[in-house]
Amino acid sequence: MNSRNLLFLLGLLSLVAFPVAGEDRFITLSNLPMGTREKPLVLRTYFPDPGLTREVLSNHDLGYRARKYSPGKGDVDGFVDPILGIPGAIGVNFGPDLSICWDATECRLLYAWRGGFLDMTNYWGEPESGRRKGFGYIPELVGELIFVAKGSHPLGIFDQYTEILAPEFKGYRVIDGVPEFHYTVGEADVRVKIEPGTEPMSIVKHYTVKAPGEVGYYETGYKIKKTDDKDGTFSVTIQGKPVVGMGGAAEEQEYSTEKPNVEWGAALYTNLGCLACHSTDGTRGHGPTFAGLYGEEVPITGMDEKVIADDAYIEESIVNPTAKVVESYPPGYMPPYPIGKKEIKSLTMFIKTLANE
Ligand code: HEC
Numbered sequence: 001m002n003s004r005n006l007l008f009l010l011g012l013l014s015l016v017a018f019p020v021a022g023e024d025r026f027i028t029l030s031n032l033p034m035g036t037r038e039k040p041l042v043l044r045t046y047f048p049d050p051g052l053t054r055e056v057l058s059n060h061d062l063g064y065r066a067r068k069y070s071p072g073k074g075d076v077d078g079f080v081d082p083i084l085g086i087p088g089a090i091g092v093n094f095g096p097d098l099s100i101c102w103d104a105t106e107c108r109l110l111y112a113w114r115g116g117f118l119d120m121t122n123y124w125g126e127p128e129s130g131r132r133k134g135f136g137y138i139p140e141l142v143g144e145l146i147f148v149a150k151g152s153h154p155l156g157i158f159d160q161y162t163e164i165l166a167p168e169f170k171g172y173r174v175i176d177g178v179p180e181f182h183y184t185v186g187e188a189d190v191r192v193k194i195e196p197g198t199e200p201m202s203i204v205k206h207y208t209v210k211a212p213g214e215v216g217y218y219e220t221g222y223k224i225k226k227t228d229d230k231d232g233t234f235s236v237t238i239q240g241k242p243v244v245g246m247g248g249a250a251e252e253q254e255y256s257t258e259k260p261n262v263e264w265g266a267a268l269y270t271n272l273g274c275l276a277c278h279s280t281d282g283t284r285g286h287g288p289t290f291a292g293l294y295g296e297e298v299p300i301t302g303m304d305e306k307v308i309a310d311d312a313y314i315e316e317s318i319v320n321p322t323a324k325v326v327e328s329y330p331p332g333y334m335p336p337y338p339i340g341k342k343e344i345k346s347l348t349m350f351i352k353t354l355a356n357e
Helices: 003-013 262-271 311-319 341-352
Strands: 041-044 066-070 074-080 089-093 099-103 108-119 140-148 155-157 168-175 178-185 188-196 202-210 215-217 223-226 233-239
Touching: 041 108, 089 108, 089 178, 108 202, 108 262, 140 262, 155 202, 202 215, 262 341, 311 341
Parallel strands: none
Antiparallel strands: 041 089, 066 074, 089 099, 099 108, 108 140, 155 215, 168 178, 178 188, 188 202, 202 233, 223 233
């Protein structure tokens, strides 16, 4: 089989949601576990549209309302609305730092967010009852948007556009755990691998382009750094930033970030994706519940004495989760959060509000 067929086959296989991650991790009905930088989680599903412009979704057909139809009676009163989601996208989660939504119709990065990944309840149903939340099929983003595509496609291939060409998705292959997307546009053949950069909220795109003309890159609304183009191989680093006023949680920022406070902690609990593993109502998730945690005694794997869950313990648990692993939970499951002191204090204050009287 040549590599092109293989790519195509991979594309087909990925129509079913499956983790590229090792056997030790699995997708549950509820939500995560998330991927990591080394072993990202790849998921093909409907995606929410956080308010992308028509220019970005230029190759998408709009859905139209249709008359309700009954097999017995024919047309009946009422209308059926189209499902408003992005159907052909591929999600990749690299842990709490970065998730991306790469669209196979536009063949571009539509948006990126940090925190959690996707809440699949709308699509897959509640883990217990199997019931969906709504008939929308569209999962919800967990976390905070840090990049939303604007304007026309960032990659410009000159000398070929006498007419506007639609890109054609060819599939993706996984290189060292990270997917590389493959598409053609006219005579150009493009491969792009996307991963987290070293700076917070940065996204790196590694391109290999075979094109008849010169290749340019322009990202509307974001600072980028581009390396030199060596025989069609170059990288672009996009500096993301919290996106205010569109989807995600950044919209509801009603707290101060001057000094630590409970409201900020509550927002971080959502934005950083803690809620994917820690409940606030006493139910056991991938991690222990935060309800009644503060001030209680916690049994730790490999320690005879229990540890009091005070500020120091909670702060350590966030920055270095493997320092003390709660009994009956796997070590190394929670990713370390190298976040600022004020963020850590705010989270601790939030957890404190859930203490037993
Ligand atoms: C991918 C799942 C996951 C995410 C996301 C996660 N945790 Fe955890 N967390 C765990 C697991 C599993 C444990 C128990 C094992 C251990 O101690 O490492 C844990 C333990 C803890 C503990 C100690 C709890 C106890 O009962 O003693 C605290 C505090 C904590 N996490 C805070 C956080 C905060 C704050 C966030 C978000 C910034 C977060 N966690 C995100 C899985 C997660």
